[in-house]
Amino acid sequence: MNQRHAEIGLLLAAAALPLVLQSFGEDYYIGFATRLLIFALAATGLNFIVGYGGMVAFGHAAFFGIGAYAVALLMAAGLFSAWLAWPLAVGAAALAALLIGAVSLRTRGVYFIMITLAFAQMIYYSVISLKFAGGDDGLPLARRSTLAPLDLANDATLYWVTLALLAACLFALQRLAASRYGSALAGLRQNETRMEAIGYPVRHIKLVCFVVGAAVAGLAGALLANQNGMASPSQLYWTQSGMLLVMVILGGVGRRYGGVLGAIALLGLEEVLGRVTEHSHFYVGLALLAVVLFAPHGLAGLWARQK
């Protein structure tokens, strides 16, 4: 009950943020906050795969990028409606995950890390070699998607839509984790051999998890293309996968809000440090080291210990 109240309180505070920022004339930060939420969404998808499914995947950028490119390409082809383009972007990411997962899930451990990375890099190099996808320069959006009756051209509206989608995804994933399917995932994390022995189709269960996490990243990608005004190759690059993984570790692997906390902490830290020093990456690295050493369950774990 208490937790529910805290969650609703936080959600309302987050919803009020653009109004506060506007009243202070800091409109720039609405865009920044939207970015935070978008990365929180992508990292939440990855956290579902890594933390709930127990699969350390190093190719999440592929699904994030596919979502963005799907929106950009559809727009280039004349489809502006978010009602159509965003579900298609999610579907494209899910389909890619289905194919990649079906192959990759035959391996495990380090091999799984390597093969997901390899697939993601293949997609990266394919996309930058495609003229119609903008090559190295990426693909600009003519304007933001239309989401009638809402006007996404308004920064605050895009922020609210992103917030609503993040909240909805968090809620749905939470339901999923507590469902019978989720209990099978929990069993898999602890003992795959035993799950097999009592008759679970282990690889199918993992594949579903992989696809769900990727679909969430696809949605985040669609949002990022709108926020950035373009789909860019850097979104597909392996460093992006690494960054998302860092967010999950920082926030707390397998924690409900691990992805959200990690994204806010990492991007927030970069933003703040970027203002005072040129070596912000160094200090971000130090911060990560500190978390890994002193808070092995991430920021979410610290929080839980306080209580």
Next chain:
Amino acid sequence: MGTTEVTALLEIAGLKRHFGGLWATNGVDLTLEAGEIHALIGPNGAGKTTLIHLISGALLPDAGTLHFAGADITRCNMHERVARGITRSYQITQIFPQLSLLENVRLAVQARRRDWGSSLRFWRPASADVQMIAEAGDWLGRVGLAAAAGQLAGDVSHGERRALELAMALATRPRLLLLDEPLAGMGPEEAEHMTRLIAGLRKHAGPPQVFPGPQGGERRAATLSGGAFNGEQTVLLVEHDMDIVFRLADRISVLVAGRIIASGAPAAVRENQEVRRAYLGDEL
């Protein structure tokens, strides 16, 4: 059921499997009859566990066939075999250490029902299915663990974990139960408890005995009747302790170096010269 006709539940023919240059299973022919407790004995490294792997589908054979209840299952994977009614235990304990005993067994019940694949599987909380949880509690009671239902599986004793594994295997309601050294590493008391549990699986007539629990007795009997305890439970038991083998087994097969060198009623196997030479020698 009234007939006493013996029917083959599992038929293994010419089964082979190698690891590198070693034929761990080297031409095994074996028939398990419905309702029997069949003991598989043999020295260390004889290939007993490998044979269990091959029957359960954890390994696929290089040659030979497996027929279960008339159907060819040679290429079936593990979960297909569980669905057909073959469930195994492991020589080394395999549990979910961070889950309660109840949740351990509930996962097995859920696996059997296969309704985690229904339309509600992704949305409805697992904790809302009281019937499934009650059934899991019944199975725990059946192996004497009702009082420990809420404890984490990682926190209970070795003997209790082995009993938990039996409850999980039974909760899938197998027609054929494969037990790989279920008494390994147990003290005398725990071993005696487990032996009684296994003996209780044989030709069990009438409604099952259930330990008293929080739920009403009638429903409990309803959930447990049929399935595992209708006298159809066939068991393949790997065990080293000869006293227990002779106490439990209807038939015994002796595996040496990947081959079955003798198979038959306990008395006959005990008298078999080849078996005495190869294996039982000093024990009898």
